[in-house]
Every structure is written in structure tokens, then in C-alpha cells.
Amino acid sequence: MVANRARKPKTDYWKILPFVFAIQKINQNPSLLPNITLGYSIYENYFDARMTSEALLDLLSPGQANIPNYNCGRRSHPLAVLEGSNSHISIQISTMLGIYKIPQLDPFLRNPQLYNNSIMDGVYFDVNGDLTANFDIMNWVVFPNLSVVREKFGSIERQESTGLKFTIDQDAIVWPKQLNKPLPKSRCVESCRPGFMKVAQEGKPGCCFDCVPCVDGTISTQEDAERCAKCPDDQHPNKGQIQCILKVITFLSYGEYLGNILASFALFLSFTTGFVLGTFIKFLETPIVKANNRDLSYVLLISLLLSFLSSFLFMGQPRKATCLFQQTAFSIIFSVAVSSLLAKTVTVVLAFLATKPGNRVKRWLGKSLANSIVISCSSVQIVICTIWLSISPPFPDSDMHSQPGQIILKCNEGSASMFYAVLAYMGLLAAICFTVAFLARKLPGAFNEAKLITFSMLVFCSVWVSFVPTYLSTKGKYMVAVQVFSILASSAGLLGCIFLPKCYIIILRPDLNTKEHLTSKTKAVM
Numbered sequence: 001m002v003a004n005r006a007r008k009p010k011t012d013y014w015k016i017l018p019f020v021f022a023i024q025k026i027n028q029n030p031s032l033l034p035n036i037t038l039g040y041s042i043y044e045n046y047f048d049a050r051m052t053s054e055a056l057l058d059l060l061s062p063g064q065a066n067i068p069n070y071n072c073g074r075r076s077h078p079l080a081v082l083e084g085s086n087s088h089i090s091i092q093i094s095t096m097l098g099i100y101k102i103p104q105l106d107p108f109l110r111n112p113q114l115y116n117n118s119i120m121d122g123v124y125f126d127v128n129g130d131l132t133a134n135f136d137i138m139n140w141v142v143f144p145n146l147s148v149v150r151e152k153f154g155s156i157e158r159q160e161s162t163g164l165k166f167t168i169d170q171d172a173i174v175w176p177k178q179l180n181k182p183l184p185k186s187r188c189v190e191s192c193r194p195g196f197m198k199v200a201q202e203g204k205p206g207c208c209f210d211c212v213p214c215v216d217g218t219i220s221t222q223e224d225a226e227r228c229a230k231c232p233d234d235q236h237p238n239k240g241q242i243q244c245i246l247k248v249i250t251f252l253s254y255g256e257y258l259g260n261i262l263a264s265f266a267l268f269l270s271f272t273t274g275f276v277l278g279t280f281i282k283f284l285e286t287p288i289v290k291a292n293n294r295d296l297s298y299v300l301l302i303s304l305l306l307s308f309l310s311s312f313l314f315m316g317q318p319r320k321a322t323c324l325f326q327q328t329a330f331s332i333i334f335s336v337a338v339s340s341l342l343a344k345t346v347t348v349v350l351a352f353l354a355t356k357p358g359n360r361v362k363r364w365l366g367k368s369l370a371n372s373i374v375i376s377c378s379s380v381q382i383v384i385c386t387i388w389l390s391i392s393p394p395f396p397d398s399d400m401h402s403q404p405g406q407i408i409l410k411c412n413e414g415s416a417s418m419f420y421a422v423l424a425y426m427g428l429l430a431a432i433c434f435t436v437a438f439l440a441r442k443l444p445g446a447f448n449e450a451k452l453i454t455f456s457m458l459v460f461c462s463v464w465v466s467f468v469p470t471y472l473s474t475k476g477k478y479m480v481a482v483q484v485f486s487i488l489a490s491s492a493g494l495l496g497c498i499f500l501p502k503c504y505i506i507i508l509r510p511d512l513n514t515k516e517h518l519t520s521k522t523k524a525v526m
Contacts, residue, residue, distance in 0.1 A: 273304050455497050
């Protein structure tokens, strides 16, 4: 489209421009016609009655073919016809539109006798197609009896600063009755805020829905979300479930309160065990140290010291080496400790039987029997641990789902069945030791430790029986803390029950640490 400056355009399509502007402005304003979009179709009839009829047939046919009243394919519905033909063609248009009760508008092209002037008179465009003058937008309605109603409802003005200024008087526009019906108001929520998703209400219109909070581990970042998105494994939703944030890495560290307490107890008990071992070495020739196989006492004290130190393998960030040794080390060390107690108990029983006349068990007494019991019982546990490390060894792992917002670094046992097999064998040794010691607790003799061993094994078994359900019911770093506590508690029970009475005599009552007094006065504390 090209027009000369200060000259009126010769083509009539410039006259349609204000209505195109008006339709665009109405469609952009949601308060004028909510949920309705106006469109337009332009036909050229060449002032020919036949071409006019074909154009009307196409306009009145919603379907694909030009067949009036047959609706198939298209969804457009004509609301009004804007025509600018001469009188006899206008009457032809009015005859057909009257059947459908479609308004017929004649804005500017009818006889000059009906109007004072043409609406486009005085409207000029420059070489760029921009307006050089202002004009009004009029609403002209032509009825079948050729009566005309004209009303201004807008204007287009040329402004130097902002270009074209388009205004519409909404109150001056009169729409067909079917357009003035108010839309039904939904009683449902208007929108769902982020962190929620829309769920349709059963048996209600599609505009009705409930706002349901996103489930754990998911978020929604926009309003009216149809579904919630899942966060990556290393992230979790924030409090409002509108954003994914990184999870916190956690493990049983020395720096935290729980790890600090356990490490302090482990150090204290290790130093206590070392003190007891040093005392026994210093007073190795005294009767109370010699009683019931001095070498077994050394083995038991060293195994208890190692068990306290093995608890440090469970603390700190899991590494490949620590994961390989933490479970196997503690199980082998405890097997040695329980085996030495079993050897002590068997020695007590055989020593009592040897005092009976004619009994041949005396030849079994000695270091060889005690050492054989410790080595054989411990070797079984070593074989189990070797099989465990061969088929499915423990390894460092991370648990991203047990605790919300946390990535738990831990040692995976590799084979859970082997882990419980190790515990089961250790429990079997403890049960045998407890049974033998319980049966031998009332045997006479100054060197009878059966009562102390019975009580120590009762403490040991109680700790580890309560360990299994507690271990299975906790998660994360607290599982590790439960196992460390069980190691410290059971080892401390053995240390206290077996060696505290002896240390009391050695340090505080040296007058009782003689063979004569041991026979008559120390029977109750042994």
C-alpha cells in the first residue's frame, strides 16, 4: 500500500482501517468481551449482485461448503455485516441477513443523501502510510427499511510524541443480546499458588479444582501447575516446596556433639584398659594375677583395648579402608575376647574336676588347652569374615532417601546375610560361655571366677540382644552411633566385671594379695 503525501488514497481499503484497529483493541481488552475473540472477513463483490450472493453464502455457511445452516468444521459465527454497496445491492444483502437477524452496518459508502459526509473525508496519509490528520470512529446501523442510526464510539488521533492514540468509548458500543449475557461465576478457587497442583473436582465443571500440596520430594514453581516435579536425588524441596535446594551431607563426625561424646568415652576406656594391663604386668608375680591363667588375662585385656580403639573406625567420613575393616575388625576382636573368657571358664571347671581323686582330666590342664580354645573359636570367625570380604565386601555408600534433606554417608555392609552371620556366631560364643560359667558359678575354690564371668556375660548378652532391634529401627548416622555404643558398653561390662575386683585388691588392698589371704578372704571378690 503506497499513498502520496497530502493526497486522499484512491483505494477504499483505507476506509476499513479504523475497524481493524477497533477489533484489535477490543480483543486486547479482556474486560470488554471475556472469552470471546472478534474476527473479520473481507469480501469484494465488484458491485455485482451475483458476487454479493456468493459472498453472503460463504459468510452464512459455518461448514466447509457454501451451504447455509450446515455446521461442520468451522466454529466462527457472524455477529454483524459491514457493507458499503449501492442501494439495490444493500437491499439484497438486507433480505438475506434479515432471515438470520444479523445486524447490517453501512458506515461510509451509502448514498450521500443518507449521511452528511463520508467518514474518510479529510483523512490523509504520508508516504509511510501514517495518518496526517485525526478522525472519529462511528457506528452506523442500517435497518431493512433503510433507516440509519449513527453514534460515535471512538477516535484515532495523531500525536507527535506517541504516534497514534486509539480510544474507545465502551459505554457507546451496543452488542447483540447474546453477547451481553454475564458469564457464570465459578465458585471454585481462582488459582493455585506455587507449591500446589490442580486436581479436578469429581462431578463438577472443568473450571472447578482443588489445590493439593505437592507430595514430599516434589515442587511446583508456577501457578495452576498441573503436576508437581520431582527434585533430583541430591536436592530436596524448600519449606514452601517451590524450589529445589541441595541436601546436607551428614555422617557421624568427631566435630558434632554425639560423635564427640562417643570418642571421649572410647579414649577414656582405652586409657583405663591400658592402665589395668600395665598394673597386671607390674604385679605379674602376685597370686591374684597368676590365678586362672595369667596369659588369658593378657589376651582378654589386649582384645578389650583393641575393641575400644576399633570404635574409631566407625566415626568420621566413611572411606574404602575403614569400611573394609570396621565390621570385620570388631567381630574378630570380640570373638577373641569371648573365646578367652570361655577358656577361663573351662579352666575353672577342669581345675575343680582335677581335685577329685582318680579323675584323669588333670592332664588337660595347662596353657595348651586354653590357647587351643582361643585359637579355634577365633579362627571360625576369621573364616566367616574372609568369605564375607571375598564375595561381597563392605564399601562406602550414600543414602539419599532415608532422611529428608540429607545425604547420609555410610558403609554399606555389602552382604547383609554375612553381617548377621558374624553377629550370630559371636552371640553363639557368648551363649556357650554364659552357660558354662553359670553352671560353674557355685564350684568351690579360691580361684573361681565363674561368678564374675557369668555376670559379665549377662551384661554382654543384654547389650547385644538389645542392639539388633535398636539398630534396625534407627536411620542414618544414628545406626552407626548405636553400634559404637554397643561396642563400648559391652567391652566396658567385661572390663569392669572381670578386672575391677582384682585391681581393687592389687592397688587398695595389697595385704590381701597373698596366697594365705587369697584362700580365706578373697573368695567373694574374685
